[in-house]
């Protein structure tokens with residue numbers, strides 16, 4: 410297992426947002442984490458990343474217990490984070506946004522085809538290349554999403570945590586983002602994907618977790634979910 | 648040219664030199680506020696501490712130049728220590744915690760200074776090469792004031808390069824808008840902020856050292872000059888370097904020409920100017936609204 414989350418309990422003040430949540434992701438897998446609004450999907454990603462500190466439970470990544478590590482340490486261990494709000498740096502150029510994604514500011518083994526560098530990012534995101542010198546704040550929503558993904562790839566993560574990447578995008582752009590995620594996963598990056606667009610999620614993932622309030626209600630393969638009307642009704646349909 | 652013209656020229660240079668030093672101190676304050684959101688009430692105290700360090704280094708080595716190198720760095724190290732072990736601990740309490748803490752640090756430094764150096768005025772002399780006047784055209788200019796202006800410009804150039812050309816600068820500018828995201832990219836943000844705090848205090852320290860030979864060193868220094876730095880920052884707009892620059896130079900000129908013509912009224916002119924600006928623009932000349 411690349412990532413093993415066990416029995417996580419996370420609080421915001423007194424509200425108990427994750428109640429004994431467990432999930433796993435294998436090497437090279439793309440796993441979807443789905444559920445209605447406010448169930449705790451984003452909080453799950455934040456707890457893994459160290460952006461919120463879980464009160465109890467463990468997060469083991471690549472054999473290391475990283476529970477409660479500062480975000481920068483989790484990132485250095487090999488986890489990339491693509492947040493719900495994209496959070497690109499508005500005052501920095503596209504190039505500089507990518508630059509800050511590089512760990513330590515220098516790409517080692519630049520000519521290794523498995524290493525993410527500017528060239529490879531621009532091959533996957535041609536629209537970023539055209540806007541390389543524009544400030545982040547002048548990008549469209551879709552471009553910002555691409556930049557957010559590209560920026561985290563510059564750190565050469567083993568695992569990407571991606572939170573609602575298609576939210577608010579036009580249908581064509583949704584398809585672009587979907588394809589990019591498929592490519593990245595094919596290139597060997599494991600992905601934990603939180604997504605409201607069921608079609609996109611199920612077309613990408615091999616396994617699915619459905620969240621009910623603060624817990625995992627269903628875990629299984631995409632095929633298993635397709636056969637399970639009850640789980641779909643209980644955790645997905647509005 | 649006659650004597651009066653020469654006198655005005657010298658007065659203008661005095662004013663600009665004082666303004667530039669004010670700007671160094673205010674810029675340090677602004678760097679810390681603009682980048683970390685901390686209003687460092689101990690800033691004036693750090694400035695004074697550097698002047699005392701300068702006195703001691705000169706007393707030990709006999710060299711003003713050694714003091715110019717060592718004293719601001721020593722002061723910055725004290726600043727870094729304060730950030731690492733105190734300010735960082737109260738950050739979860741928000742601005743109020745930081746204000747109270749840095750005010751406490753200011754008092755601590757004041758007490759420490761009186762304890763170790765006493766309360767009397769300690770003189771530092773201008774290094775011999777910087778004494779006297781230089782003749783440019785028909786006028787005489789005091790060399791030390793020109794040195795102050797040049798030094799401030801050099802420090803500002805270094806700061807600009809650091810902030811716009813280096814990775815550190817990019818990190819800092821990104822962290823201003825979203826420090827959590829910077830952290831999530833694998834950058835040790837607390838360490839970067841500790842460094843930024845050190846740089847801000849270092850700038851105050853340079854100010855303390857260059858002003859020491861013209862004002863003598865005494866425990867009221869923090870209040871006298873440190874307070875001006877705060878007024879500059881508030882009048883120019885919190886976080887605005889451009890505003891701080893303009894206001895610093897205006898203050899410098901007001902104080903030098905004010906002393907010339909109104910003597911006791913110079914401080915009144917400065918505070919009056921602040922009141923005037925804030926009455927029209929409550930966020931300062933270049934301040935942004937919350």
Ligand SMILES: Nc1ncnc2c1ncn2[C@@H]1O[C@H](COP(=O)(O)OP(=O)(O)OP(=O)(O)O)[C@@H](O)[C@H]1O
Pocket residue numbers: 421424426444445446447448449450451452453
């Ligand atoms: N910073 C916060 N402080 C307090 N409560 C929060 C905070 N962030 C989220 N919550 C609450 O925690 C619960 C889980 O939030 P979370 O953002 O993890 O849900 P989500 O599944 O990602 O929802 P969505 O699909 O809308 O993004 C919600 O009830 C939310 O209101």
Ligand SMILES: [Mg+2]
Pocket residue numbers: 450451452493572
């Ligand atoms: Mg969410």
